[in-house]
Amino acid sequence: MQAYDSVVIGAGQAGLSASFHLRRLGVDHVVLDADQGPGGAWQHRWDSLTMDDVHGVADLPEAPAPARGTERANVAIPDWFGSYERRFELPVVRPVRVEQVTREDGLLVVHAGTDVWHTRTLINATGTWSRPFVPRYPGAETFSGEQFHTARYPGAEHFRDKRVLVVGGGASAVQFLGEVRPVTETIWVTRQEPIWRDEISEFDGRAVIRAVQERVCAGLPPRSVSSVTGIGLRPQERRAQELGAYHRRPMFERIEPDGVVWADGSREHVDAILWATGFRAALGHLRPLHLLTPQGGVRLVPSSQDVQTATAVVEDPRVHLVGYGPSASTIGGNRAGRAAAVAVRQLLSPTSGGSQPPNILVDCTIP
Numbered sequence: 001m002q003a004y005d006s007v008v009i010g011a012g013q014a015g016l017s018a019s020f021h022l023r024r025l026g027v028d029h030v031v032l033d034a035d036q037g038p039g040g041a042w043q044h045r046w047d048s049l050t051m052d053d054v055h056g057v058a059d060l061p062e063a064p065a066p067a068r069g070t071e072r073a074n075v076a077i078p079d080w081f082g083s084y085e086r087r088f089e090l091p092v093v094r095p096v097r098v099e100q101v102t103r104e105d106g107l108l109v110v111h112a113g114t115d116v117w118h119t120r121t122l123i124n125a126t127g128t129w130s131r132p133f134v135p136r137y138p139g140a141e142t143f144s145g146e147q148f149h150t151a152r153y154p155g156a157e158h159f160r161d162k163r164v165l166v167v168g169g170g171a172s173a174v175q176f177l178g179e180v181r182p183v184t185e186t187i188w189v190t191r192q193e194p195i196w197r198d199e200i201s202e203f204d205g206r207a208v209i210r211a212v213q214e215r216v217c218a219g220l221p222p223r224s225v226s227s228v229t230g231i232g233l234r235p236q237e238r239r240a241q242e243l244g245a246y247h248r249r250p251m252f253e254r255i256e257p258d259g260v261v262w263a264d265g266s267r268e269h270v271d272a273i274l275w276a277t278g279f280r281a282a283l284g285h286l287r288p289l290h291l292l293t294p295q296g297g298v299r300l301v302p303s304s305q306d307v308q309t310a311t312a313v314v315e316d317p318r319v320h321l322v323g324y325g326p327s328a329s330t331i332g333g334n335r336a337g338r339a340a341a342v343a344v345r346q347l348l349s350p351t352s353g354g355s356q357p358p359n360i361l362v363d364c365t366i367p
């Protein structure tokens, strides 16, 4: 039976960074990826998202990200990832959708259909895209119009002449309103009053990441980074702003066949609901390892270096999560990928005796 030193699950930014560094460090590994081709979640983003629209994609190790411009992000980034995999001869195998990971005789066993991979360590880089989140509201199943989640946004033209309700207070909702409002009527609802970025006096990226890290340390499910950074309008959203798209209403109470009803009894007719309500970490395949806290998060051991380099799981430090919680961004995925590869290398070294890597602290104090 062959046992790898490491298996990486997922070939998005975080998984590619991990694989690059594992290769550099001489760690024998394989990368298992569920998609048909390279690109991670980017290959599934909507067609109108151009490189000018994305917030910013960090460079991969030794490979600058595609330039800003009008090229579609779902073309430019998959092309870049594909050439990266080839250039650095990363051992990506696809399509392989991992169904579960178990423990057996001191090893971790990765299962996909009838295939199994035995490994000493695991780096999980499965992102969030395959787990869209739609909150439950009474009556949702009775709605006779169309409902879409961000993951299936069909583009603004699809909504022409329909009344569209956009739900959610993050960057995707702001962007959809920017596209849809110029072609039709929209209503925007959010759970909380949106916090506009220019209202935050001292925008401190590190403090934001730290806030996410505190939740992860406490074993709570991570919130999206935009829930703590606030949101901003870009030049391409000015037209929608002039048309009143960003006048926000509180959440409705229930859904009816032809619209939504608020607690005060007021109602709006809508033809379509666009749920820009985010994603959750795709960790279902790790369930047999019992890593989840009762609150639904996974506790990570804090790193002594940087909050984005906390990757080892408290309950089983052979397992590392990258692109999770404070590292759920392209720059975070890069840093976490490197940190996980280094920690795995240390864990495998004969002198470590298979114990916890030395760069981790034992309590949950944020350094």
Ligand code: FAD
Binding pocket: 009, 010, 011, 012, 013, 014, 015, 032, 033, 034, 035, 039, 040, 041, 042, 054, 055, 056, 057, 058, 096, 097, 098, 099, 125, 126, 127, 128, 129, 130, 150, 172, 279, 282, 285, 322, 323, 324, 328, 329, 330, 331, 333
């Ligand atoms: P992904 O890119 O999602 O890659 C995960 C990979 O894991 C996929 O290839 C998938 O096939 C694979 N996988 C999943 N489950 C399994 C399984 N069970 N078995 C095998 N393989 C599996 N971040 C930024 O820094 N800048 C931005 O501009 C930005 N824009 C964003 C826009 C949107 C709409 C969203 C939702 C997020 C955005 N983000 C952005 C956050 C962004 O998702 C991450 O930065 C980055 O794409 C995540 O990379 P990742 O490697 O963690 O995951």
